[in-house]
Amino acid sequence: MLKTVAKPDEEIFAAIENARAVGIVSCGICALLSGTGGAPGAAAMSRLVSSWGKKVLFAQVIIPCCSPRVMQMALDSCLAKSHSPCDAILCLSCASGVKSAFMCSRGLPVVAALDTVGPRIIGSHEGLVAQTHCEGCGKCVLTYTAGICPVDGCTQKRKYGPCPKAPKTPGSCAVDPSRQCIWQAILAATGPDMQKGLAALQKREAAPANPIPAGFQPPDWTKTTFAWVLSRSKPFAWVINLLK
Numbered sequence: 001m002l003k004t005v006a007k008p009d010e011e012i013f014a015a016i017e018n019a020r021a022v023g024i025v026s027c028g029i030c031a032l033l034s035g036t037g038g039a040p041g042a043a044a045m046s047r048l049v050s051s052w053g054k055k056v057l058f059a060q061v062i063i064p065c066c067s068p069r070v071m072q073m074a075l076d077s078c079l080a081k082s083h084s085p086c087d088a089i090l091c092l093s094c095a096s097g098v099k100s101a102f103m104c105s106r107g108l109p110v111v112a113a114l115d116t117v118g119p120r121i122i123g124s125h126e127g128l129v130a131q132t133h134c135e136g137c138g139k140c141v142l143t144y145t146a147g148i149c150p151v152d153g154c155t156q157k158r159k160y161g162p163c164p165k166a167p168k169t170p171g172s173c174a175v176d177p178s179r180q181c182i183w184q185a186i187l188a189a190t191g192p193d194m195q196k197g198l199a200a201l202q203k204r205e206a207a208p209a210n211p212i213p214a215g216f217q218p219p220d221w222t223k224t225t226f227a228w229v230l231s232r233s234k235p236f237a238w239v240i241n242l243l244k
Contacts, residue, residue, distance in 0.1 A: 001030040002094035003120040004037070007113055012090070013052060015111040019087035021055040022111075023078055025101060027065040027093035036114050037061075037092040045092060045113060057082040065097030069224070072104040079106070128153065128185055139205055144197045146189035153182030160202040161195055162187075 016022055024045050031037020042059040049056050058078040062070060079086060088109040091101045094116040101110045119134040132149040134140075141159055142149065151157050155175040162183035165174035170188065173179045187194070 001033060001119065002096070003117050004031050004034045004092075004094050004114040005117055006036050007115055009048065012048075012111065012113055015109075016049070016052075016054065016088050016090065019054060019109075021057050021082075021084050021086055022049060022088045022090050023057045023075075023082070023086050024049070024059040024090045024092065025065060025071070025074065025078075025097075026059065026061050027097050028061045028063040029065075031065070031093050031097075031114060032061075041092045045090060049090065055084065057084060057086050062093075062097075065091070065093035066100055068100045068103050071097070071100040075101070075104050075106075128182070132182070139201075141198060141201065144190065144194050144201065145186045148182065148186050148189065150182055150186060153185075155179060158183065160198045 024042050026032075026039070026042035026045070027037040028039075031041060032039075035041075039061050042061055046056045046059045058081070060074055060078050062074045065071060075089070086108055088111055089101050089105050090111050090113050091098045092113045093101075094114070095112070098110060098112045119136075120130075129147040132152040134149060135151050137151050137159065139159070151159050154163075155173050156163055162181065163174060166181050166183050167174070170184045171181060173181050
């Protein structure tokens with residue numbers, strides 16, 4: 001999931017300083033699990049905005065904010081029910097949700113209330129599996145590396161094996177001694193066939209990818225119905241909140 005952290009209050013205030021009335025949309029999945037969104041985040045932001053003398057027209061939890069279809073339906077519903085003009089949309093979500101809001105905001109300014117810090121494990125787990133995060137390289141090797149991302153953890157971004165100068169036993173990185181060699185941690189967590197599997201994967205990397213069969217495509221009305229349900233997603237947000 002995409003982890004988010006709250007922007008400084010001063011930055012948010014500066015972005016809506018000239019707005020008299022704002023609407024708040026809050027992601028009920030990633031941001032909720034990050035502790036920055038969902039119903040708690042929307043309520044906290046409503047209190048903050050109200051303390052600045054602004055009118056909060058609505059504070060809507062959306063699951064998921066990154067879907068333009070769901071965002072469009074939620075904003076259309078909220079704006080239609082508002083009895084005052086809306087000057088800005090305050091978005092508590094990752095960057096994808098902010099982009100979605102821009103696409104669906106009818107030209108209203110959209111203000112990002114959160115900063116996206118990247119794809120992370122969101123929970124109480126510790127260790128390298130959780131600490132290394134996806135960099136979107138497009139050729140995932142986690143199958144062979146026990147869930148530890150070498151692209152994120154290795155100073156030289158080595159994906160298919162350690163560099164020639166890597167230590168033979170757990171120790172410091174040959175390039176940056178302040179860091180531990182991630183490949184030694186991977187070797188300790190995997191079996192002897194790990195490097196053989198990576199070598200075979202590397203040979204196939206240049207080969208064209210097999211096209212994914214189109215398969216069954218649901219009719220458009222089912223997508224619209226599903227989006228309508230998710231845009232009125234308070235029960236879903238409540239269930240997700242229980243899983244935190």
